[in-house]
Each structure stands twice: as C-alpha cells, then as structure tokens.
Amino acid sequence: xxxxxxxxxxxxxxxxxxxxxxxAYLLPQDFDVxxxxxxxxxxxxxxxxxxxxxxxxxxxxxxxSYMDARRFANQQGLVLRGPQKIFDSxxxxxxxxxxxxxxxxxxxxxxxxxxxxxxxxxxxxPEAIQSVLRDADADSEGFPAFALGPGEVEHDRIRKQAExxxxxxxxxxxxxxxxxxxxxxIPMLRELLERxxxxxx
Numbered sequence: 001x002x003x004x005x006x007x008x009x010x011x012x013x014x015x016x017x018x019x020x021x022x023x024a025y026l027l028p029q030d031f032d033v034x035x036x037x038x039x040x041x042x043x044x045x046x047x048x049x050x051x052x053x054x055x056x057x058x059x060x061x062x063x064x065s066y067m068d069a070r071r072f073a074n075q076q077g078l079v080l081r082g083p084q085k086i087f088d089s090x091x092x093x094x095x096x097x098x099x100x101x102x103x104x105x106x107x108x109x110x111x112x113x114x115x116x117x118x119x120x121x122x123x124x125x126p127e128a129i130q131s132v133l134r135d136a137d138a139d140s141e142g143f144p145a146f147a148l149g150p151g152e153v154e155h156d157r158i159r160k161q162a163e164x165x166x167x168x169x170x171x172x173x174x175x176x177x178x179x180x181x182x183x184x185x186i187p188m189l190r191e192l193l194e195r196x197x198x199x200x201x
C-alpha cells in the first residue's frame with residue numbers, strides 16, 4: 001500500500017522553519033508517510049511591516065520571534081543570527097525545487113539554512129545559490145535556465161495551491177486537508193498519524 005502524503009511548506013528566511021526541520025525529518029522515519037517539502041515564499045512586510053514602516057508593536061513581535069527561535073537553535077547547537085534586512089527568498093526556494101529534481105534535496109536544504117542563518121549566504125544572489133547546488137552535487141549549470149523558466153512557474157503554482165489550501169505561514173504541514181502551522185504543532189500531527197495507524201513497526 002502506498003504511503004500517505006504529508007506536505008510541508010517551508011521558507012529559508014523563516015527562523016522557525018530552520019529550527020524545526022530536524023523534527024520534520026523524523027516524521028517519515030517514524031510513520032509511513034511520503035513527506036513532500038514545498039517552498040512557500042513568505043511576504044513578511046504584509047504582516048510584520050517593512051523595516052522603515054514597523055510600529056513598536058511589530059518590533060516587539062520581531063524581537064520576541066528571534067529570541068524564541070534562538071532557544072530552539074541553542075538546544076540543537078545551531079547558529080541563528082538575525083538577518084540584517086528582509087530577504088526575498090524566492091530564488092533559494094526555486095533552488096529547492098531544482099535540488100529535488102536532481103535528487104540532492106537534503107544536502108541543498110541543510111546547507112542553505114545553515115549558511116543563511118550564519119549570515120554566510122546571500123539567498124538573493126544567483127551565483128551564491130549555484131554554489132550551494134554545486135556543493136550539494138546537483139546540476140548547478142542548469143539552474144539559471146530553470147530559475148527563469150519552469151522553476152519560476154512551478155514556484156508560483158505551488159504558492160497559489162498553498163494559499164488555496166489555507167496556508168499563510170511556515171512551517172505548515174498539511175495532511176488530509178488538515179493544516180498544522182508551526183513546529184509546536186508537530187506533536188499534534190504525530191498524534192493524528194498515530195490514530196490513522198501509520199506508525200512504522
């Protein structure tokens with residue numbers, strides 16, 4: 001019997017997506033699910049305001065979010081340095097799709113996250129993304145054409161499908177049309193998978 005599909009929407013500029021990816025990796029190990037990682041490029045100014053336009057309330061939320069995410073990072077020995085601007089992660093997310101096509105998703109995914117949150121990677125720089133793909137042993141030379149053509153189309157299609165399904169943030173898991181937003185919902189998701197009889201024996 002084929003495994004049940006579990007979708008996970010993620011974005012490289014989300015600190016919560018970064019610190020909860022390790023728990024997500026465990027899901028297909030513990031349950032008979034096909035975990036599909038999908039990009040969802042966040043529009044941060046739409047809910048936290050642009051840097052110049054943020055109210056004191058917005059800045060309190062931003063400061064708390066990074067403090068909170070850093071707690072999870074510290075537990076895992078991860079480095080999480082707040083970015084110095086609001087990045088557009090679209091290109092890096094298209095890179096995720098390209099790495100998946102090359103069968104090199106995990107190496108690319110981990111490297112982008114780790115370098116970005118160390119402030120060692122500009123995720124808006126095409127050459128930097130190509131370098132990560134090269135380090136992941138993926139087809140870096142084919143990436144520019146992919147990013148400007150089928151990758152861009154696929155990225156936009158996935159984002160629209162996500163929003164049609166109710167997705168608004170990351171990490172968001174979708175199982176049987178039910179949404180679980182945030183890493184703190186992973187225990188609830190695991191309970192649901194358990195009730196469905198999907199735990200691996």
